[in-house]
Amino acid sequence: MRKLGLGMVALMATAMCAPANATNTLTAKQYNQATTALRVMGAINLLTFGDATLQSDVEGKVYVGGNLTGNGAPVAIGGAKATKYLHMDKYRSLTVGGNVTNVQINNGIGLTNIQAVVGGNASGVQINNGSTTASLQVGGNFNAQNFNPNSKKTATYGGTATNVQTQDKTYIKQDKTIKAGGVNDLKAGIATVTAAYQTDMTVLSQILGALTPNATLDSSNRNNIHFNFTAAANASDFAVADITASQLASGTFNLPTYATSTNGKTLIINVSGTNVTFGANEIGNGSLVQQNIIWNFMDATTVNVNTAVYGSILAPKATITGSSPINGSVVAKVFQDCGEVHLGTFNGNTHFLVAPPPPGGGGGHESPPGAVPEPASWMTMLAGFGIIGSLIRRQRRRERLAAA
Numbered sequence: 447m448r449k450l451g452l453g454m455v456a457l458m459a460t461a462m463c464a465p466a467n468a469t470n471t472l473t474a475k476q477y478n479q480a481t482t483a484l485r486v487m488g489a490i491n492l493l494t495f496g497d498a499t500l501q502s503d504v505e506g507k508v509y510v511g512g513n514l515t516g517n518g519a520p521v522a523i524g525g526a527k528a529t530k531y532l533h534m535d536k537y538r539s540l541t542v543g544g545n546v547t548n549v550q551i552n553n554g555i556g557l558t559n560i561q562a563v564v565g566g567n568a569s570g571v572q573i574n575n576g577s578t579t580a581s582l583q584v585g586g587n588f589n590a591q592n593f594n595p596n597s598k599k600t601a602t603y604g605g606t607a608t609n610v611q612t613q614d615k616t617y618i619k620q621d622k623t624i625k626a627g628g629v630n631d632l633k634a635g636i637a638t639v640t641a642a643y644q645t646d647m648t649v650l651s652q653i654l655g656a657l658t659p660n661a662t663l664d665s666s667n668r669n670n671i672h673f674n675f676t677a678a679a680n681a682s683d684f685a686v687a688d689i690t691a692s693q694l695a696s697g698t699f700n701l702p703t704y705a706t707s708t709n710g711k712t713l714i715i716n717v718s719g720t721n722v723t724f725g726a727n728e729i730g731n732g733s734l735v736q737q738n739i740i741w742n743f744m745d746a747t748t749v750n751v752n753t754a755v756y757g758s759i760l761a762p763k764a765t766i767t768g769s770s771p772i773n774g775s776v777v778a779k780v781f782q783d784c785g786e787v788h789l790g791t792f793n794g795n796t797h798f799l800v801a802p803p804p805p806g807g808g809g810g811h812e813s814p815p816g817a818v819p820e821p822a823s824w825m826t827m828l829a830g831f832g833i834i835g836s837l838i839r840r841q842r843r844r845e846r847l848a849a850a
Contacts (some may be wrong), residue, residue, distance in 0.1 A: 506791060690836050719743075
């Protein structure tokens with residue numbers, strides 16, 4: 447079967463609301479996993495499946511599947527680019543599956559409720575909530591030193607508590623149901639959600655990596671590294687480019703204005719290589735494009751960030767290190783970074799994921815990323831029907847997707 451261009455796929459999908467090349471479509475489960483992953487990237491600023499170490503602040507909400515060591519670094523819920531999702535009370539400000547040490551949670555955008563949940567032990571957690579209601583749940587042991595609770599700021603623990611002042615006992619209480627093995631075991635519940643996140647993000651990364659490119663990166667002049675977009679890409683509302691790790695290692699990178707917050711387009715950049723250094727200096731109006739770009743590191747096991755990055759980083763297999771800021775959502779296996787993680791989160795269109803028509807006919811594109819449910823309702827998001835219309839460019843990508 448002749449392979450259709452990506453721009454033609456987009457036009458046919460708009461008109462017919464069906465995959466343009468049915469032989470290369472994915473399963474309904476994969477479709478739902480991908481759309482769910484994009485919703486998560488729209489609501490969480492930093493997501494890791496394993497441990498995270500912070501030397502600087504994260505502006506949005508944080509989810510860490512393993513242990514979180516903050517070294518006093520704040521999770522600053524705020525910033526000029528805060529999306530509506532960050533204001534919704536049902537989204538936890540901080541979720542940690544393991545232990546937490548020395549983390550501040552600041553309310554920078556006037557949230558009406560701050561929630562922090564820790565599956566393991568917690569020590570050195572501070573919440574600067576002002577007049578906002580704040581709650582901390584700790585499944586294990588809780589060292590309450592410097593927590594300073596009051597009627598607006600409370601804590602619940604499952605194991606034991608230390609450094610609890612007499613006047614604070616009204617606001618710091620034990621709940622044995624949330625400890626390991628309890629009816630409401632926090633650690634086990636977070637582990638289940640983390641596993642779902644990891645699967646969904648990995649599937650999304652593989653799907654993006656299999657899309658047919660309609661843009662190329664010209665790095666012949668290291669002082670003017672830039673994208674060239676095909677006519678099909680310009681006619682579409684999303685573009686895909688495949689690049690190598692060496693093209694990002696050094697030089698001056700001109701940020702594309704193809705996909706911006708004003709035109710709503712999306713640019714997906716698939717970066718090949720297992721060990722990647724983000725070293726090319728990015729110039730241009732980063733604030734205009736950062737919510738509409740996904741840097742997809744589908745094969746990387748290490749990503750070293752040596753320069754400011756604009757756009758979301760999707761690296762589900764990688765340990766991210768470095769000292770420069772990242773402006774967008776971050777998804778990683780492990781995060782060991784000294785640089786800040788800034789808002790805003792991914793907010794591009796998702797028209798590269800094409801839903802099939804329902805049994806009675808009709809159909810349409812998946813809507814842009816929406817709300818992310820809490821763990822209690824998380825698994826219900828995996829139900830439903832849908833197929834991703836995707837053109838597989840290489841046989842090895844077909845095999846990778848088939849194995850997902």
